[in-house]
Amino acid sequence: KQEVTQIPAALSVPEGENLVLNCSFTDSAIYNLQWFRQDPGKGLTSLLLIQSSQREQTSGRLNASLDKSSGRSTLYIAASQPGDSATYLCAVRSILTGGGNKLTFGTGTQLKVEL
Amino acid sequence: DVKVTQSSRYLVKRTGEKVFLECVQDMDHENMFWYRQDPGLGLRLIYFSYDVKMKEKGDIPEGYSVSREKKERFSLILESASTNQTSMYLCASRRTGNQPQHFGDGTRLSIL
Numbered sequence: 001k002q003e004v005t006q007i008p009a010a011l012s013v014p015e016g017e018n019l020v021l022n023c024s025f026t027d028s029a030i031y032n033l034q035w036f037r038q039d040p041g042k043g044l045t046s047l048l049l050i051q052s053s054q055r056e057q058t059s060g061r062l063n064a065s066l067d068k069s070s071g072r073s074t075l076y077i078a079a080s081q082p083g084d085s086a087t088y089l090c091a092v093r094s095i096l097t098g099g100g101n102k103l104t105f106g107t108g109t110q111l112k113v114e115l
Numbered sequence: 116d117v118k119v120t121q122s123s124r125y126l127v128k129r130t131g132e133k134v135f136l137e138c139v140q141d142m143d144h145e146n147m148f149w150y151r152q153d154p155g156l157g158l159r160l161i162y163f164s165y166d167v168k169m170k171e172k173g174d175i176p177e178g179y180s181v182s183r184e185k186k187e188r189f190s191l192i193l194e195s196a197s198t199n200q201t202s203m204y205l206c207a208s209r210r211t212g213n214q215p216q217h218f219g220d221g222t223r224l225s226i227l
Contacts, residue, residue: 032213043119043205044218051213089158091216101146101165102173103216105158 002027002094006106013080014114021075021109023090028068031100035064035075036089038108044089048075080113087111117142119219121206127225134193136222138206147189148207148216149173149181158205164189165211196226 003026013019023033032051036044048057048064050073056065063076073090087110091103122137140147148163150173160173162181170181178200182190189208193200203223209216 034215036218041221041223043121043220044207046215046217049213049215091158093213098160098163098173099171101163101171102160107155107157 002092002097002104004090004092004104004106006088006090006109008109009107010110010112012112012114015080015082017080017113019077019080019111021077021088021111023073023075023106025071025073025092025104027092027094027096028071029095030068031093031095033064033066033073034091034093034103035062035073036091038087038089040087047088077111080111082113082115084113085111117144117208117217119206119208119217121204121219121222123222124220125223125225127227128193128196129227130196130198132193132196132226134196134224134226136191136193136204136206136224138189138191138208138219139187140189140208140217141187142208142210142217143186144208144217145186145211146209147183148209149179149189149191150205150207151175151202152205152221153202161191198226200224201226 035047050066061078087108089108091105149161164183206219
């Protein structure tokens, strides 16, 4: 059974700092890994999708990496801003779970960027 | 941009009522999903559908049913609402293949 863990559960940084969020998963048989952002009381916004054959994906100040063999992904946020404050979730689409249709989510990292 | 629209942001119902949550997507996606999100438990899959009239149980289907009569619409039905179904409900859709999943804004449902 796939399990996804995100550490730390919460993180507070000053504005302008570069930061890394971590995601680990137990089963490396995956199609892809997706990073989401969730603002309080809202739905999830897709940030980046990394296919199992890829090492990294970039979008603006965000860079996500994937090391499938070790079961790890990182989300790097450059020059953090107060508007980046949110909960960040990673989700893994496993080959052997739910007929390959299901995402398994981590419990998220709550990020606060302070002025 | 993909748009997944959930019919209500907030909903208050009474125990025993039959409750319908509606979700519509505008990108002709084959796959649609219903999740619930609870503090400390994260997101849990209730049901998903990979085609019209097709459905598969997720991790917590008990007390719920779904309907997909048209490709763009996926409905979640609480047959007889109970207080333990108070939660945030999230709908999502995805095109077949290694494509990203897109979510709606959620419906916060309270059962009194």
